[in-house]
Amino acid sequence: MPKTSSKDKRDKDDLWRNFPKTAPEFEARFATEADCIAYWIEARWGGTPACAKCQGTRLWTERDGILFECRDCGHQTSLTSGTLLEKTRKPFKVWFRAVFEISSRRNGISAKDLERIMGFGSYKTAWTWLHKIRAALVTPDREPLSKGVEIDEAFVGGKRAGKSMVLVATETDGRIRLAHALTNDAETLKAFVDASVAPETTVTSDGHAGYNATSLGERDHDAIVQTPAERRVKDSLQTIHWTVSQLKRWLLGTHAGAVKPRYLQAYLDEFAFRWNRRKTNGVGRIAARTIGNLVNHAPLTIRAIIQGATPYPHFVAAKYTVPELTA
Ligand SMILES: [Zn+2]
Structure with a gap:
């Protein structure tokens, strides 16, 4: 030293x-x-x-x-x-x-x-x-979720046909992870879960068949199928449903619903970053660290931003292609 x-x-x-x-x-x-x-x-x-x-x-x-x-x-x-x-x-x-x-x-x-x-x-x-x-x-969160984890898929943006699938994992105390996915098969879910949820964790999901031993590994699993009436009494995925409603409000409010699928992951990263720090980090700290990262981050050209629109880094390329550029 x-x-x-x-x-x-x-x-x-x-x-x-x-x-x-x-x-x-x-x-x-x-x-x-x-x-x-x-x-x-x-x-x-x-x-x-x-x-x-x-x-x-x-x-x-x-x-x-x-x-x-x-x-x-x-x-x-x-x-x-x-x-x-x-x-x-x-x-x-x-x-x-x-x-x-x-x-x-x-x-x-x-x-x-x-x-x-x-x-x-x-x-x-x-x-x-x-x-x-x-x-x-945005700096990646390194600590995987481990307390009272709920997991689900949500659909954001666009008219019905143009909606994008987002995999969501939440923790009881509110930390979240988000990934823009093209499918929700067990292999894709496994990439998301392994990157986001600690091994010795109980995961609550709905009845979707993709949540199984392939995607969740050894983790304990509560698959809870609810009718709308049951959900109104006690929603087993309450944290996630609340988080997704806030995500949708943010995309519609701050960004006026104008986020293209191609760039969605970068916006999800920003939302998760802000959400996970909403109780802890002050303005000064975030601004100072951002300037520090402007210093330390390699140059980024417009071309690189457009061509390299970040997919979720843990998906294998075959399961995620960057959506086409549209006018
Ligand atoms: Zn020199």
């Missing part, structure tokens, strides 16, 4: 802890472009920029501090190269503002609203920014 590690950690913690939590605090803290650049340098290099090629710190500063040339190897490193903000033409101040807007809204924001709030000239710009910031916002 290098001697500086505990200090580095403390500095990173300070970046989180001291991040503004309200709009006025944010305005004061990031009043100028220089304020944002100083923060970015702190988040990316712990305060001292380094050459991206040789890690040397003897640098000439060029173009008002957004470009560095290495005095040892001659390599040029920009503030944004190799990060999610690579090749951006917009100031950091605008990016920070967008991150704060997205982080501080409990229900997130649509591309249309981001376009309006930020005064962007085009919907495409707002849409691209939102996808990039979403990639930095």
Whole structure:
């Protein structure tokens, strides 16, 4: 362990802890472009920029501090190269503002609203920014669900024929997992369950035949078939039905029902991320971590966003093809 590690950690913690939590605090803290650049340098290099090629710190500063040339190897490193903000033409101040807007809204924001709030000239710009910031916002949950797990399928979006299937798992205390699936056969369910539900867990489902020893493995299983009347008295999948109703409201409310199947998984990831943190993480913490992830995430082009629209990562490719691009 290098001697500086505990200090580095403390500095990173300070970046989180001291991040503004309200709009006025944010305005004061990031009043100028220089304020944002100083923060970015702190988040990316712990305060001292380094050459991206040789890690040397003897640098000439060029173009008002957004470009560095290495005095040892001659390599040029920009503030944004190799990060999610690579090749951006917009100031950091605008990016920070967008991150704060997205982080501080409990229900997130649509591309249309981001376009309006930020005064962007085009919907495409707002849409691209939102996808990039979403990639930095959402971090996967590592702890599998283990308490009072319910599992079910739901259908969201579109008219009847165009609806997309979503596999849903919930925990009693409210944590959730969501996957956009094309089928609900036992093999697909198994990929979802193995990635989402701890092995020694009792799973409650409805009577769907796909919930069996193939999909659930050794887990204890309560398959409960209810009539609508019985469900009104005591719904055995109450948590999941409540969660799905909120998911549908979010897709219809924040996103005006405009999410295309191709991009649905990214939206499900955002919903699950916000839902799983609704009681714990403050605005400042989420915004600070998002900027940290903008630094650490590899660049993402519009082309990559469109072509690589993320499928649920645990499905084998044959069970999930990215839905076609439609106009
Ligand atoms: Zn160098």
